[in-house]
Amino acid sequence: MRSVRARAALGATVVVALALTAAGLAVLLVLRANLTDQAGLQAEVVAREVAGQLALDVPYDKLETGDEEDHPVQVTDEDGRVVAVSKDLDAISGTGTGHVTPQPPPAPSASGGGDGGGEDGGGDRHGGEDRDDDDAAASADPGRGEVSTDDPGFTNGTATVDGDRADYRFASVEATNSAGLTLTVHAGAPLAAEQRAVASVRGAMLAGLPVVLLVVAGVTWLVTRRALRPVEGIRREMAAITASEDLSRRVPEPGSRDEIARLARTTNETLTALEASVDRQRRFVADASHELRSPIASLRTQLEVGAAHPELLDVTGAVADTVRLQALAADLLLLARLDAGERPGKARLDLGALVREEVSQRTGDRIPVTVSAAESGGLEVTGSRGQLARVIGNLLDNAERHAERSVAVLVRGERGGVVVAVTDDGAGVPEAERERIFERFVRLDDARTRDDGGAGLGLAIARDVAVRHGGRLAVTGAAEGGARFELWLPGAR
Known part of the structure; x- marks a missing residue:
């Protein structure tokens, strides 16, 4: 049944x-x-x-x-x-x-009163008269x-x-x-x-x-x-x-307000989210293919020219394209792991020390980075050291790309967590575009060359990592006129 x-x-x-x-x-x-x-x-x-x-x-x-x-x-x-x-x-x-047959009562026992009457029988008559009186009384x-x-x-x-x-x-x-x-x-x-x-x-x-x-x-x-x-x-x-396989279609929603109507609405919401996810995945694949095509084509051209004319081989350009391919592949791999639901680690680390370490390892920056953070205490968080280092590195790369004269990093404790603020004095981010820049393969400056502009994955990776660590990442305007990126992470317990 x-x-x-x-x-x-x-x-x-x-x-x-x-x-x-x-x-x-x-x-x-x-x-x-x-x-x-x-x-x-x-x-x-x-x-x-x-x-x-x-x-x-x-x-x-x-x-x-x-x-x-x-x-x-x-x-x-x-x-x-x-x-x-x-x-x-x-x-x-x-x-x-x-x-059902009545039975007679038992016979009474015999008494010896036969000789008591006397000869003249007066006693019998007297006695009889007495018994008659008794029966009458009864x-x-x-x-x-x-x-x-x-x-x-x-x-x-x-x-x-x-x-x-x-x-x-x-x-x-x-x-x-x-x-x-x-x-x-x-x-x-x-x-x-x-x-x-x-x-x-x-x-x-x-x-x-x-x-x-x-x-x-x-x-x-x-x-x-x-x-x-x-x-x-x-x-x-x-x-x-x-x-x-047409995710644009929707199931009919009944006019009632019962459980079935709520089921239909939830199903349509699920279809909408699924359609958006599939579209995002398709755009991601298309953008990734496009981003990979350029350095691969450039590297192939240089290698073909070098094979035919060794004296014309641009080794520096080939190395740069290879490094760019390597970075792009690493970004795509990290995004794939994040999309698959990879959970962050549980390591306890000092965010101020991590920022100073990342800044000290950056030797090719065109603008010096100023770091302001407490030397010890109050800046500890829990998470994956490698992923959080990638977030800080991506924010610094973005600031170096847009800054004119200065890049500053401030680390402080705030509201039960730790804030890392990266500020530059560049052109800033228009208010209408402050959420779109965190989408994958989005670059606002279309005139920027690919070599200088990157693939548009750094900020998307930074926000995904922040969210999976229980934090958030947002951009506002800086006092110097540039952009201010604030990363907030919950403090270690």
Whole structure:
């Protein structure tokens, strides 16, 4: 399943199915519990009605049990013997005993009162009269029995009434008659309504669940398809750009402000940066080829002339062209390493000492260089000694090329870093051109000869090295009227 739409639809369907299943089970459990509680309440009412009759010493065969089919009743004594059941009760389970036939109570023990009557029988009559009085007194005060006020016990079971077997909820209530005999009334209420309701709800849920899932899957599919339609447009345009290699084309940007619109804008920004990088690379290759062509052609001409006429060989010019080729090749190699992401070294060095060392090694300068830097402390930076020496050398070469009478270098600590300022008294750099001079192969003085003007890579290399060391390089106007190049590098930690 490689389609995002299919995965989204499947995922949404599974989540909704799980949620609906959990909700449906919860609804069924709550419904079943409520209906079961209602059946238990009905059974308790019937059980307490029968228990009240027992507490009033109503004979077992005279008990009113209500609707025997809906509310089967079983009465047991303290020993678990069945003493009364409702009419037409054929079988029962879940009440502790399955007997449905009333059992007679145990016979009372015999007493020896046969000879106590006397001959005249007066005692019998007197005694009979006393017993009649006692029975009359007992019947006149029937309220000595009681019904238990404790919560009834509830069980589930079955009962067969008049041949029909069904499930019931049984409530058990205890009652004590006037003779002190504790009886337990088991009364049932049918669970058929609960079962029908649960089955009906369950059937409705099972029938509606597939429909709901189909609707969820379809809606998710359509919504995802509509949402991903711009992505497909972006993909097609990117495939066309890749096939045509035309980096000037751009992907369509939807009018929405969502993530896909931001993706399209970011893609177009990436294409713009890529197009600029490719154009810069092409110009670099073209400029490098052009710069290499002149010294190579000059050197070849001199060598061909020297081969034909040794006395006319310009050895000095050949050496100069060779040195220029060597310097240009070194610059191109350094730029290639910088473009490849070469990280600067981690050496700790004193920038003031490095400037003085570079100035002392310059023997061919036409204008002396003045250096102002602290002898020690506060001028340390971290980086590549060779690359930073190349930056200082390039700045000095540029100043020597444009200065008229003086070149000065100032090294000082500033804002958590070290500043190297190279100043000349030349014509300066026009404000509109102060950023362009840091581009590769850019030379502002078109009238300058190639030998004097260089290839236009020195300042570009200097800025690239400065940026990769966490610093910056900028040009401003000098007080003397020339140019002031300021290199700032973070101090060593």
